[in-house]
Amino acid sequence: MRPILILLFGLILLGGCKKEGRPVITPYGVSITDGSVIEGNGGNVVIEFEVKTDATVFGTDKVTVWLTTVEGSAKSGTDFVARNNVEVSFAAGEQSKKFQVEIVEDTVQEPNETFSVVVNSVSANAKIVDGTATGTIQNDD
């Protein structure tokens, strides 16, 4: 019986040491920041959103975020290209990722238009801190 107890005690100690080495206490907080772009009249215009974790991803951790575009005054198909449940992952050492949405350029005079990017879900080791970003398409016609 005694060796088993010693083994258990050792494992608990080992576990404690491992935890002390962690600079981060999960869950990681995930947020997404607003984006804006001048519409353009052709070519390949994209609007960029920054997806961030509140701490650099540590060790063997991997943080995964799923993002979807939501129409506002800007409509999918005519103003931007919809993205649905797109996976963005953070590996060790990462804290910031770009999420791009393609813009549909035109030469039509119209007001500035907006749509949203929302965080649908995150991996079990993360939580949503700010899960909605506004994307603004600035008219240039």
Ligand SMILES: [Ca+2]
């Ligand atoms: Ca334009």
Ligand SMILES: [Ca+2]
């Ligand atoms: Ca326009």
